[in-house]
Amino acid sequence: xxxxxxxxxxxxxxxxxxxxxxxxxxxxxxxxxxxxxxxxxxxxxxxxxxxxxxxxxxxxxxxxxxxxxxxxxxxxxxxxxxxxxxxxxxxxxxxxxxxxxxxxxxxxxxxxxxxxxxxxxxxxxxxxxxxxxxxxxxxxxxxxxxxxxxxxxxxxxxxxxxxxxxxxxxxxxxxxxxxxxxxxxxxxxxxxxxxxxxxxxxxxxxxxxxxxxxxxxxxxxxxxxxxxxxxxxxxxxxxxxxxxxxxxxxxxxxxxxxxxxxxxxxxxxxxxxxxxxxxxxxxxxxxxxxxxxxxxxxxxxxxxxx
Numbered sequence: 001x002x003x004x005x006x007x008x009x010x011x012x013x014x015x016x017x018x019x020x021x022x023x024x025x026x027x028x029x030x031x032x033x034x035x036x037x038x039x040x041x042x043x044x045x046x047x048x049x050x051x052x053x054x055x056x057x058x059x060x061x062x063x064x065x066x067x068x069x070x071x072x073x074x075x076x077x078x079x080x081x082x083x084x085x086x087x088x089x090x091x092x093x094x095x096x097x098x099x100x101x102x103x104x105x106x107x108x109x110x111x112x113x114x115x116x117x118x119x120x121x122x123x124x125x126x127x128x129x130x131x132x133x134x135x136x137x138x139x140x141x142x143x144x145x146x147x148x149x150x151x152x153x154x155x156x157x158x159x160x161x162x163x164x165x166x167x168x169x170x171x172x173x174x175x176x177x178x179x180x181x182x183x184x185x186x187x188x189x190x191x192x193x194x195x196x197x198x199x200x201x202x203x204x205x206x207x208x209x210x211x212x213x214x215x216x217x218x219x220x221x222x223x224x225x226x227x228x229x230x231x232x233x234x235x236x237x238x239x240x241x242x243x244x245x246x247x248x249x250x251x252x253x254x255x256x257x258x259x260x261x262x263x264x265x266x267x268x269x270x271x272x273x274x275x276x277x278x279x280x281x282x283x284x285x286x287x288x289x290x291x292x293x294x295x296x297x298x299x300x301x302x303x304x305x306x
Contacts, residue, residue, distance in 0.1 A: 081269045088261040088270035095257035096277045099243040102175055102253070106243075107236060109179045114186030119216065121191055135187070142184035148245050151177040155249040174246030182239050189231050193224030230296065233289040237282050244278070254278070 029037075066072060120128070120135040142150070154177040159168050167173055197220050205215040244255040252260075254277060258270035 077267075079268050079272060081267055084261070084265060084267045084269035085273060088258065089273050091257045091261065092254050092270055092273040092277065095252050095254040096274065098171070098251060098253040099240070099278075100281070102171065102178070102243045102246060103236075103240050106175050106178045106182070106239065109175075110182045110186050110239070111232075113179060113183035115190050115221075117183065117187035118190035118194060119221075121187070122194055122216070139184045139187050142180050143188070145181070147178070147181045147242055148248065150181050151245055151248060153177075154180070170249035171246065171251050174243075174249050174251065178239065178242065178246070182235060182242075185235055186232065189228050189235065190224065193228035194220055196227055197223050227296070230289050230293040233285060233292065237285050237289070240282055240285070241278060244274075 117135045117138060120131050121139075123132060145153075151174060155170060155173040158166050158173060158176075167176070194216075201219050201223070202215055205219045210218065244253065247253055247256040247259070250256070254274040255271075258274045261270040262268050
Protein backbone atom coordinates (compact mmCIF):
# COMPACT_ATOMS: atom_id res chain seq x y z
CA UNK A 1 0.00 0.00 0.00
CA UNK A 2 1.44 3.35 -1.02
CA UNK A 3 1.56 6.51 1.05
CA UNK A 4 -0.99 8.16 -1.21
CA UNK A 5 -3.43 5.36 -0.61
CA UNK A 6 -2.95 5.45 3.21
CA UNK A 7 -3.45 9.20 3.58
CA UNK A 8 -7.26 9.40 3.24
CA UNK A 9 -7.99 6.92 6.07
CA UNK A 10 -5.56 8.78 8.31
CA UNK A 11 -7.34 12.07 7.63
CA UNK A 12 -10.70 10.45 8.27
CA UNK A 13 -9.49 9.00 11.58
CA UNK A 14 -8.16 12.37 12.62
CA UNK A 15 -11.47 14.09 11.84
CA UNK A 16 -13.41 11.47 13.80
CA UNK A 17 -11.02 11.80 16.74
CA UNK A 18 -11.54 15.55 16.70
CA UNK A 19 -15.30 15.22 16.48
CA UNK A 20 -15.70 12.84 19.43
CA UNK A 21 -14.07 15.08 22.06
CA UNK A 22 -16.10 18.02 20.77
CA UNK A 23 -19.33 16.09 21.41
CA UNK A 24 -18.20 15.10 24.89
CA UNK A 25 -17.08 18.51 26.01
CA UNK A 26 -18.90 19.41 29.25
CA UNK A 27 -20.39 22.81 29.90
CA UNK A 28 -18.29 24.86 32.29
CA UNK A 29 -19.37 27.91 34.24
CA UNK A 30 -17.88 31.23 33.32
CA UNK A 31 -15.91 33.26 35.84
CA UNK A 32 -18.77 35.74 35.99
CA UNK A 33 -21.27 33.00 36.84
CA UNK A 34 -18.97 31.60 39.54
CA UNK A 35 -18.57 35.05 41.10
CA UNK A 36 -22.34 35.62 40.95
CA UNK A 37 -23.12 32.31 42.70
CA UNK A 38 -20.49 33.01 45.37
CA UNK A 39 -22.02 36.44 45.96
CA UNK A 40 -25.50 34.91 46.28
CA UNK A 41 -24.18 32.41 48.84
CA UNK A 42 -22.57 35.20 50.84
CA UNK A 43 -25.81 37.17 50.83
CA UNK A 44 -27.78 34.10 51.93
CA UNK A 45 -25.37 33.45 54.81
CA UNK A 46 -25.50 37.09 55.84
CA UNK A 47 -29.32 37.12 55.74
CA UNK A 48 -29.48 33.93 57.80
CA UNK A 49 -27.06 35.34 60.37
CA UNK A 50 -29.00 38.59 60.68
CA UNK A 51 -32.34 36.76 60.99
CA UNK A 52 -30.94 34.41 63.64
CA UNK A 53 -29.39 37.21 65.64
CA UNK A 54 -32.51 39.37 65.54
CA UNK A 55 -34.68 36.41 66.57
CA UNK A 56 -32.43 35.65 69.53
CA UNK A 57 -32.51 39.29 70.63
CA UNK A 58 -36.31 39.51 70.40
CA UNK A 59 -36.92 36.20 72.19
CA UNK A 60 -34.46 37.10 74.91
CA UNK A 61 -36.08 40.50 75.40
CA UNK A 62 -39.55 38.94 75.67
CA UNK A 63 -38.38 36.29 78.14
CA UNK A 64 -36.61 38.85 80.31
CA UNK A 65 -39.62 41.18 80.20
CA UNK A 66 -42.09 38.44 81.16
CA UNK A 67 -39.99 36.75 83.86
CA UNK A 68 -39.07 40.10 85.42
CA UNK A 69 -42.70 41.19 85.79
CA UNK A 70 -44.10 41.32 89.36
CA UNK A 71 -46.80 38.73 88.69
CA UNK A 72 -44.61 36.16 86.96
CA UNK A 73 -44.26 33.79 89.98
CA UNK A 74 -48.06 33.55 90.26
CA UNK A 75 -48.46 33.05 86.49
CA UNK A 76 -45.74 30.41 86.47
CA UNK A 77 -47.43 28.51 89.30
CA UNK A 78 -50.88 28.73 87.67
CA UNK A 79 -50.09 28.09 83.98
CA UNK A 80 -46.63 26.46 83.87
CA UNK A 81 -46.64 24.05 86.79
CA UNK A 82 -44.56 20.95 85.84
CA UNK A 83 -46.25 18.62 88.33
CA UNK A 84 -49.72 19.62 87.13
CA UNK A 85 -48.56 19.20 83.53
CA UNK A 86 -47.42 15.62 84.19
CA UNK A 87 -50.56 14.81 86.17
CA UNK A 88 -53.01 16.14 83.60
CA UNK A 89 -51.24 15.00 80.41
CA UNK A 90 -52.57 11.37 80.30
CA UNK A 91 -56.23 12.41 80.57
CA UNK A 92 -55.78 15.32 78.16
CA UNK A 93 -54.05 12.97 75.72
CA UNK A 94 -56.96 10.54 75.81
CA UNK A 95 -59.33 13.41 75.19
CA UNK A 96 -57.16 14.64 72.33
CA UNK A 97 -57.47 11.26 70.64
CA UNK A 98 -61.22 11.88 70.59
CA UNK A 99 -60.56 15.23 68.91
CA UNK A 100 -58.52 13.45 66.25
CA UNK A 101 -61.27 10.87 65.79
CA UNK A 102 -63.88 13.59 65.30
CA UNK A 103 -61.59 15.30 62.79
CA UNK A 104 -60.93 12.13 60.80
CA UNK A 105 -64.64 11.32 60.57
CA UNK A 106 -65.77 14.85 59.76
CA UNK A 107 -63.13 15.65 57.14
CA UNK A 108 -64.18 13.19 54.38
CA UNK A 109 -67.86 13.97 55.01
CA UNK A 110 -67.12 17.69 54.63
CA UNK A 111 -65.25 17.07 51.36
CA UNK A 112 -68.13 15.05 49.93
CA UNK A 113 -70.81 17.53 51.04
CA UNK A 114 -68.81 20.54 49.85
CA UNK A 115 -68.10 19.05 46.43
CA UNK A 116 -71.74 18.01 45.90
CA UNK A 117 -73.02 21.48 46.82
CA UNK A 118 -70.44 23.14 44.58
CA UNK A 119 -71.39 20.92 41.63
CA UNK A 120 -75.09 21.64 42.18
CA UNK A 121 -74.38 25.36 42.07
CA UNK A 122 -72.68 24.95 38.67
CA UNK A 123 -75.80 23.45 37.07
CA UNK A 124 -77.23 25.94 34.58
CA UNK A 125 -80.34 24.18 33.28
CA UNK A 126 -83.61 25.82 34.43
CA UNK A 127 -84.91 22.46 35.61
CA UNK A 128 -82.24 22.42 38.33
CA UNK A 129 -83.20 25.83 39.72
CA UNK A 130 -84.75 24.38 42.93
CA UNK A 131 -81.55 22.47 43.67
CA UNK A 132 -79.44 25.57 43.04
CA UNK A 133 -81.69 27.58 45.33
CA UNK A 134 -81.30 25.03 48.11
CA UNK A 135 -77.51 25.00 47.64
CA UNK A 136 -77.33 28.80 47.76
CA UNK A 137 -79.56 28.89 50.85
CA UNK A 138 -77.39 26.27 52.56
CA UNK A 139 -74.08 28.03 51.91
CA UNK A 140 -75.39 31.48 52.84
CA UNK A 141 -77.11 30.29 56.02
CA UNK A 142 -74.52 27.94 57.46
CA UNK A 143 -71.62 30.25 56.69
CA UNK A 144 -73.44 32.98 58.60
CA UNK A 145 -74.13 30.94 61.76
CA UNK A 146 -71.22 30.80 64.24
CA UNK A 147 -69.93 27.26 64.58
CA UNK A 148 -70.43 27.08 68.33
CA UNK A 149 -74.03 28.28 67.96
CA UNK A 150 -74.65 25.63 65.31
CA UNK A 151 -73.25 23.00 67.67
CA UNK A 152 -75.73 24.15 70.33
CA UNK A 153 -78.61 24.09 67.85
CA UNK A 154 -77.81 20.62 66.53
CA UNK A 155 -76.60 19.13 69.81
CA UNK A 156 -79.63 20.16 71.85
CA UNK A 157 -82.24 20.74 69.13
CA UNK A 158 -82.21 17.32 67.44
CA UNK A 159 -82.64 15.33 70.70
CA UNK A 160 -85.40 17.73 71.76
CA UNK A 161 -87.40 16.81 68.63
CA UNK A 162 -87.62 13.20 69.90
CA UNK A 163 -87.69 11.90 66.34
CA UNK A 164 -87.61 8.16 65.73
CA UNK A 165 -84.05 7.10 64.89
CA UNK A 166 -82.55 10.57 65.45
CA UNK A 167 -79.01 10.41 66.91
CA UNK A 168 -78.55 11.29 70.56
CA UNK A 169 -74.84 10.64 71.02
CA UNK A 170 -73.12 13.99 71.66
CA UNK A 171 -70.07 13.05 69.60
CA UNK A 172 -72.26 12.19 66.60
CA UNK A 173 -74.24 15.39 67.00
CA UNK A 174 -71.03 17.40 67.23
CA UNK A 175 -69.74 15.80 64.02
CA UNK A 176 -73.01 16.63 62.25
CA UNK A 177 -72.75 20.27 63.32
CA UNK A 178 -69.12 20.54 62.18
CA UNK A 179 -69.93 18.92 58.83
CA UNK A 180 -72.82 21.33 58.23
CA UNK A 181 -70.74 24.35 59.19
CA UNK A 182 -67.53 23.53 57.34
CA UNK A 183 -69.34 21.96 54.39
CA UNK A 184 -70.63 25.42 53.48
CA UNK A 185 -67.13 26.92 53.53
CA UNK A 186 -65.60 24.04 51.57
CA UNK A 187 -68.41 24.22 49.00
CA UNK A 188 -67.42 27.80 48.20
CA UNK A 189 -63.77 26.79 47.98
CA UNK A 190 -64.63 24.05 45.48
CA UNK A 191 -66.90 26.40 43.52
CA UNK A 192 -64.12 28.98 43.21
CA UNK A 193 -61.79 26.27 41.93
CA UNK A 194 -64.35 25.06 39.39
CA UNK A 195 -64.99 28.57 38.12
CA UNK A 196 -61.24 29.22 37.83
CA UNK A 197 -60.94 26.56 35.12
CA UNK A 198 -60.90 28.35 31.77
CA UNK A 199 -64.11 27.97 29.70
CA UNK A 200 -62.02 26.69 26.79
CA UNK A 201 -61.49 23.49 28.78
CA UNK A 202 -65.23 22.86 28.86
CA UNK A 203 -65.60 23.81 25.20
CA UNK A 204 -62.84 21.40 24.20
CA UNK A 205 -64.45 18.61 26.21
CA UNK A 206 -67.87 19.24 24.68
CA UNK A 207 -66.33 19.28 21.21
CA UNK A 208 -65.16 15.73 21.94
CA UNK A 209 -68.81 14.75 22.56
CA UNK A 210 -68.43 14.56 26.33
CA UNK A 211 -71.58 15.20 28.33
CA UNK A 212 -71.77 17.83 31.07
CA UNK A 213 -71.24 15.18 33.72
CA UNK A 214 -68.27 13.66 31.90
CA UNK A 215 -66.77 17.09 31.35
CA UNK A 216 -66.99 17.90 35.06
CA UNK A 217 -65.71 14.48 36.10
CA UNK A 218 -62.77 14.08 33.74
CA UNK A 219 -61.77 17.65 32.86
CA UNK A 220 -62.96 20.36 35.23
CA UNK A 221 -63.08 18.82 38.71
CA UNK A 222 -59.55 17.28 38.64
CA UNK A 223 -58.06 20.66 37.72
CA UNK A 224 -60.20 22.49 40.28
CA UNK A 225 -59.26 20.14 43.11
CA UNK A 226 -55.54 20.59 42.47
CA UNK A 227 -55.95 24.36 42.54
CA UNK A 228 -57.85 24.50 45.83
CA UNK A 229 -55.73 22.10 47.90
CA UNK A 230 -53.96 24.91 49.85
CA UNK A 231 -57.18 26.69 50.93
CA UNK A 232 -58.74 23.32 51.74
CA UNK A 233 -55.86 22.53 54.06
CA UNK A 234 -56.35 25.91 55.73
CA UNK A 235 -59.98 25.00 56.40
CA UNK A 236 -58.94 21.68 57.87
CA UNK A 237 -56.45 23.38 60.19
CA UNK A 238 -59.36 25.42 61.51
CA UNK A 239 -61.52 22.28 61.70
CA UNK A 240 -58.97 20.50 63.87
CA UNK A 241 -59.06 23.37 66.35
CA UNK A 242 -62.84 23.68 66.26
CA UNK A 243 -63.28 20.04 67.27
CA UNK A 244 -62.70 21.40 70.79
CA UNK A 245 -66.06 23.20 70.53
CA UNK A 246 -67.80 19.83 70.77
CA UNK A 247 -66.91 19.99 74.47
CA UNK A 248 -70.01 22.13 75.04
CA UNK A 249 -72.11 19.00 74.42
CA UNK A 250 -70.26 17.03 77.08
CA UNK A 251 -67.82 14.63 75.33
CA UNK A 252 -64.57 14.14 77.25
CA UNK A 253 -62.26 15.53 74.58
CA UNK A 254 -59.05 17.42 75.31
CA UNK A 255 -60.62 20.73 76.32
CA UNK A 256 -63.17 19.03 78.59
CA UNK A 257 -60.49 16.93 80.27
CA UNK A 258 -58.36 20.03 80.82
CA UNK A 259 -61.31 21.92 82.31
CA UNK A 260 -62.04 19.03 84.70
CA UNK A 261 -58.47 19.09 86.00
CA UNK A 262 -58.53 22.89 86.26
CA UNK A 263 -61.77 22.76 88.27
CA UNK A 264 -60.31 20.19 90.66
CA UNK A 265 -56.93 21.85 91.25
CA UNK A 266 -57.62 25.53 90.42
CA UNK A 267 -54.58 25.29 88.15
CA UNK A 268 -54.71 26.00 84.41
CA UNK A 269 -51.61 24.07 83.35
CA UNK A 270 -53.75 21.27 81.79
CA UNK A 271 -55.01 23.85 79.31
CA UNK A 272 -51.38 24.27 78.27
CA UNK A 273 -51.22 20.51 77.65
CA UNK A 274 -54.22 20.72 75.34
CA UNK A 275 -52.82 23.76 73.54
CA UNK A 276 -49.47 22.06 72.90
CA UNK A 277 -51.18 18.96 71.52
CA UNK A 278 -53.26 21.02 69.10
CA UNK A 279 -50.17 22.98 68.05
CA UNK A 280 -48.25 19.75 67.44
CA UNK A 281 -50.97 18.70 64.98
CA UNK A 282 -51.88 21.97 63.29
CA UNK A 283 -48.38 23.40 62.72
CA UNK A 284 -47.27 20.60 60.35
CA UNK A 285 -50.54 21.02 58.43
CA UNK A 286 -49.93 24.76 58.21
CA UNK A 287 -46.39 24.22 56.92
CA UNK A 288 -47.68 21.72 54.35
CA UNK A 289 -50.20 24.34 53.22
CA UNK A 290 -47.43 26.93 52.80
CA UNK A 291 -45.32 24.43 50.86
CA UNK A 292 -48.13 23.57 48.45
CA UNK A 293 -49.02 27.23 47.97
CA UNK A 294 -45.38 28.11 47.23
CA UNK A 295 -45.08 25.20 44.79
CA UNK A 296 -48.23 26.30 42.99
CA UNK A 297 -46.88 29.84 42.74
CA UNK A 298 -43.57 28.60 41.31
CA UNK A 299 -45.37 26.54 38.70
CA UNK A 300 -47.50 29.49 37.68
CA UNK A 301 -44.42 31.71 37.39
CA UNK A 302 -42.72 29.05 35.28
CA UNK A 303 -45.78 28.71 33.07
CA UNK A 304 -46.32 25.09 34.02
CA UNK A 305 -49.54 23.25 34.63
CA UNK A 306 -51.20 23.30 38.06
